[in-house]
Amino acid sequence: MADEINRTPPKTQSGLLEAMEEHHVTVDGKHYELPYPFMVIATQNPVEYLGTYPLPEAQMDRFIIKMNIGYPTLEEELLIMERFKDDHPLKDLKPVLSLEEVQQIQQDILKVKYGSNNSKIHIKTSSTNPTSQRDLAWHQPKREFVFGTHG
Numbered sequence: 001m002a003d004e005i006n007r008t009p010p011k012t013q014s015g016l017l018e019a020m021e022e023h024h025v026t027v028d029g030k031h032y033e034l035p036y037p038f039m040v041i042a043t044q045n046p047v048e049y050l051g052t053y054p055l056p057e058a059q060m061d062r063f064i065i066k067m068n069i070g071y072p073t074l075e076e077e078l079l080i081m082e083r084f085k086d087d088h089p090l091k092d093l094k095p096v097l098s099l100e101e102v103q104q105i106q107q108d109i110l111k112v113k114y115g116s117n118n119s120k121i122h123i124k125t126s127s128t129n130p131t132s133q134r135d136l137a138w139h140q141p142k143r144e145f146v147f148g149t150h151g
Contacts, residue, residue: 002042006052013059016040020062037102 002016019025020040024033042063045052072080083089097105 002040004045005042006044006047006055008053010053013053013055016042017056017059017062020059035099037106
């Protein structure tokens, strides 16, 4: 988890890029391999904020999803505080899959065969950015959000 990645100087940003692209990090000249699979979840501030550095395009290309999440209203913030005043929200969090199960699923996905026409249909039905008015018919209310990553 990288918080406020665009508040870090370019040298730190390049370290994140190294981790994402090369699947290892370097500390004091020593390389450390990252576990497989490795995923980065990051937050950033609007570029107009003081003390932010624009992320290089090469780094932005590494992220498959970008979501804009606004700040909660006063009522929503009060509800959040009330909901978690006695218990930590992650206290009872349990894994749903083991690392081995995730790796097996990734291998199983590679065995799925489909033609280029199926690819176009999949992209149209899962994309949140319709490419034309004609494609809007594919974008009725979604029930699931699907994304993928390599690595």
